[in-house]
Amino acid sequence: MHNIRQYQLPLQRYMAMMDLQEGNERLFYKLLIDNVEELLPIVYTPTVGEACQKYGSIFSRPQGLYISLKEKGKILEVLKNWPERSIQVIVVTDGERILGLGDLGCQGMGIPVGKLSLYTALGGVRPSACLPITLDVGTNNEELLNDEFYIGLRQRRVTGQEYADFLHEFMAAVKQNYGEKVLIQFEDFANHNAFDLLARYGTTHLVFNDDIQGTASVVLAGLVAALKLVGGTLAEHTYLFLGAGEAGTGIAELIALEMSRQTKTPIDECRKKIWLVDSKGLIVSTRKESLQHFKKPWAHEHEHVGNLLDAVNAIKPTVLIGTSGKGQTFTQEVVEAISSFNEMPIILALSNPTSQAECTAEQAYTWSKGRAVFATGSPFDPVEYNGKTHVPGQANNAYIFPGFGLGV
Numbered sequence: 001m002h003n004i005r006q007y008q009l010p011l012q013r014y015m016a017m018m019d020l021q022e023g024n025e026r027l028f029y030k031l032l033i034d035n036v037e038e039l040l041p042i043v044y045t046p047t048v049g050e051a052c053q054k055y056g057s058i059f060s061r062p063q064g065l066y067i068s069l070k071e072k073g074k075i076l077e078v079l080k081n082w083p084e085r086s087i088q089v090i091v092v093t094d095g096e097r098i099l100g101l102g103d104l105g106c107q108g109m110g111i112p113v114g115k116l117s118l119y120t121a122l123g124g125v126r127p128s129a130c131l132p133i134t135l136d137v138g139t140n141n142e143e144l145l146n147d148e149f150y151i152g153l154r155q156r157r158v159t160g161q162e163y164a165d166f167l168h169e170f171m172a173a174v175k176q177n178y179g180e181k182v183l184i185q186f187e188d189f190a191n192h193n194a195f196d197l198l199a200r201y202g203t204t205h206l207v208f209n210d211d212i213q214g215t216a217s218v219v220l221a222g223l224v225a226a227l228k229l230v231g232g233t234l235a236e237h238t239y240l241f242l243g244a245g246e247a248g249t250g251i252a253e254l255i256a257l258e259m260s261r262q263t264k265t266p267i268d269e270c271r272k273k274i275w276l277v278d279s280k281g282l283i284v285s286t287r288k289e290s291l292q293h294f295k296k297p298w299a300h301e302h303e304h305v306g307n308l309l310d311a312v313n314a315i316k317p318t319v320l321i322g323t324s325g326k327g328q329t330f331t332q333e334v335v336e337a338i339s340s341f342n343e344m345p346i347i348l349a350l351s352n353p354t355s356q357a358e359c360t361a362e363q364a365y366t367w368s369k370g371r372a373v374f375a376t377g378s379p380f381d382p383v384e385y386n387g388k389t390h391v392p393g394q395a396n397n398a399y400i401f402p403g404f405g406l407g408v
Helices: 002-006 010-023 025-034 036-043 047-053 075-080 105-121 160-178 191-201 210-230 246-263 267-271 285-290 308-315 332-340 361-367 401-407
Strands: 065-068 089-093 130-136 183-186 206-209 239-242 274-278 319-322 346-349 373-376 383-385 388-390
Touching (some): 025 105, 075 160, 191 210, 308 332
Parallel strands (some): 089 183, 239 274
16 A cells, blocks of 8 residues: 555556556455545546546556457357356446546446456455456547557447347357356446347346446435435425436436335326436427437426526426536536525536536535535545535445345
């Protein structure tokens, strides 16, 4: 720990930890378990985001298993090359939507590696039972395609039937090689694929999507805890989301399910308490025709509202949740508006890494005059406001998936 603390930059600490994981796995986990608060931001969000962006240039030894399009027809053989036989959990990505950073292609490997180290450090799953996989189906990131250090295929992403066939071969091979009981965690797939994969393989494989389901569980837990401070039941609050992708719609659906369970009301009724804003404004019924299928349940009766500030003023939410992947979108006007009609507004700026957070802890507490109940996806330091220290919560999936995986 003394040596790791000598490094000034988080990325240098990350590289030191990865070297340690390769060279002395037992010591790596001993350090991580004993210093979890200090090292979690290094091996996981936010530093892992920067590591993925620079993965090609900090690459020393490959971690995890890469399966590329060139190996179509031979995926089972590739899986058999992995030295460990009894795998219990696989975290797989195709790198198309890494955190809030977008398409990082093959360099998204940092995420499955980081997630699985938490299965061990926080869930106690044997490291040898964990398998990080990146499916290399190309990248649409021009910068990476032109980067001499990019480690993946230099081609545009394949889509449609070719993509579906490749994924299908992978899912079949995993089951054939590791049996019915291997848990597959889908990680950082783009929206259009994530929902399809979950629907397609939910009945045939043991699968979950951490971005849709893990995030939802953690945020619901956060809301249940926040209500102890703010008062009221889930159904008595009004929710407004910025961002209507996997995380946003996943959280919204779980809140509605729990509301329905508590009040014995049909879920369609409960959904009406929850509003979503996407890049085109508030999701309302007049837009239904043009919406992607996962947004349709959230299209309620309301006139068109073009931006977040107007939506806050129109809907008057008690809870504001950011899952947009866009930094600094909870502006001073937005936070002041929600604070003007709530004694204690619940504000969750969930996008990762820190650079993509909708607002910082300091902004949330300052603009709400210290009244916000606030949590973020990446860690923020405590903030002093008017002589009182506010400690922001961290609504991060690390609280869910290691224990969930262990339970499964």
